[in-house]
Amino acid sequence: KSFCAGIDIAWMRRSASQGAAENQRDAMQLAMMLDAVDRCPKPVIAMVHGAALGGGAGLVAVADIAIAAEEATFALSEVRLGLAPSLVAPYLYSAVGARACRRYMVSGERFDAREALRIGLAHGVVASDKLAAARDHMIEACLKGGPKAQAAAKELIRVVDDSPMGPDLMRYTASHFSDLRASEEGREGLAAFLDKRRPKWSE
Numbered sequence: 001k002s003f004c005a006g007i008d009i010a011w012m013r014r015s016a017s018q019g020a021a022e023n024q025r026d027a028m029q030l031a032m033m034l035d036a037v038d039r040c041p042k043p044v045i046a047m048v049h050g051a052a053l054g055g056g057a058g059l060v061a062v063a064d065i066a067i068a069a070e071e072a073t074f075a076l077s078e079v080r081l082g083l084a085p086s087l088v089a090p091y092l093y094s095a096v097g098a099r100a101c102r103r104y105m106v107s108g109e110r111f112d113a114r115e116a117l118r119i120g121l122a123h124g125v126v127a128s129d130k131l132a133a134a135r136d137h138m139i140e141a142c143l144k145g146g147p148k149a150q151a152a153a154k155e156l157i158r159v160v161d162d163s164p165m166g167p168d169l170m171r172y173t174a175s176h177f178s179d180l181r182a183s184e185e186g187r188e189g190l191a192a193f194l195d196k197r198r199p200k201w202s203e
Contacts, residue, residue: 001049001050002049002050002051002052002053002056003046003047003048003049003050003051003052003056003059003060003072004051004052004053004055004056004059005051005053005054005056027086027087030055030087031087034055034058034059034062034087034088034091037059037062037063038062038091039154041147041150041151041154042147042150042151043064043065043142043145043150044062044063044064044065045063045064045065045066045067045135045138045139045142046059046060046063046065046066046067047067047069047131047134047135048060048066048067048068048069048072048074048113048116048122049068049069049071049072049128049131050069050071050072050073051072051073051074051075052072052073052074053073053074053075053077054075054076054077054078054085054088055087055088056074057074057075057076057085057088057092057121058085058087058088058091058092060074060095060116060121060122061088061091061092061094061095061096061121062091064154065123065138065142066116066121066122066123066124067122067123067124067125067126067131067134067135067138068113068116068117068122068124068125068126069113069125069126069127069128069131070113070114070125070126070127070128071113071128072112072113072116072122072125073110073111073112073113074104074110074111074112074113074115074116074121075104075108075109075110075111076088076092076104076105076108077108077109077110078105078108079105079106079107079108080108084105085105089101089105092105092121094161095120095121096119096120096121097119097120100119100120100121113125143202144202146185146186146188146189146199146201147185147201148180148183148185149180149185149186149189152176152180156173156176159172160173185201188200188201
């Protein structure tokens with residue numbers, strides 16, 4: 001049983017025999033799928049059991065939160081097929097950094113859940129029979145946040161990651177914070193805290 005064992009190899013072989021334009025379109029569809037998950041305004045939680053190989057590891061990387069079962073395994077094994085993990089590379093690089101990418105993208109070797117945790121691909125590792133409980137805990141935690149604030153936080157991370165420190169970023173973050181504080185959701189969250197009640201979005 002796998003989380004995602006990667007792209008269907010027979011389909012890959014058929015795609016490779018197509019014309020250049022069709023081959024490019026197929027690859028672009030996969031790239032757009034990963035981008036859609038990465039840019040999803042809602043929290044994305046990956047609960048990883050079994051194998052997460054190739055594109056499966058990429059799906060883990062685009063998740064906001066990734067929890068792996070102890071027996072989960074990961075690999076970026078494209079090089080063993082004469083390919084490279086091109087489509088997932090931006091997300092893996094963002095998640096684990098250049099050094100871990102150099103090892104696992106080049107070697108194609110499998111690694112376990114503890115190693116995924118060590119390099120930053122997973123946020124936690126639990127026994128397989130605790131995976132559902134860990135999922136429920138993360139869902140409960142996310143439901144306490146304002147939906148618009150969570151979407152704004154995800155966009156904030158993207159902007160900060162792409163921007164140098166300096167006056168422009170300071171102005172952006174000050175505006176970002178003040179806009180949220182003045183928003184309907186922000187006002188509701190502050191009022192709920194002061195009134196010692198649950199905000200409307202979590203009722």
